[in-house]
Amino acid sequence: MSKRKSTTFRLDERVIDAITKAAKLSNSSKNRYIETLFVKHCQGLGILPLDFEPLGETRGGDTTGKEED
Structure with a gap:
């Protein structure tokens, strides 16, 4: 089973700002x-x-639609 792995990149602040704006325009998180x-x-x-296909969205916990009693 694949899972996401955390890593760190050092980027120019202007690039980070551009990524932030582009992600907002795409209605996505930066990641x-x-x-x-x-x-x-x-x-x-x-x-x-x-x-x-990238892994699905993982924010907000289990979103498989299982109903709890």
């Missing part, structure tokens, strides 16, 4: 926005298969 860009880029390079 989700960056992940989507990296997936598309790696698919274009042939590193990831074209049918690769």
Whole structure:
């Protein structure tokens, strides 16, 4: 089972600001926005298969729709 792994990048503040704005325009979190860009880029390079799908949203706990009694 795949899971997300945390890592740190040091980026120019202007790049971080641009990512923040772009993510808001896409109605995404910064993390989700960056992940989507990296997936598309790696698919274009042939590193990831074209049918690769990132992991689903994990914020807010279990969203599988299970009803509790």
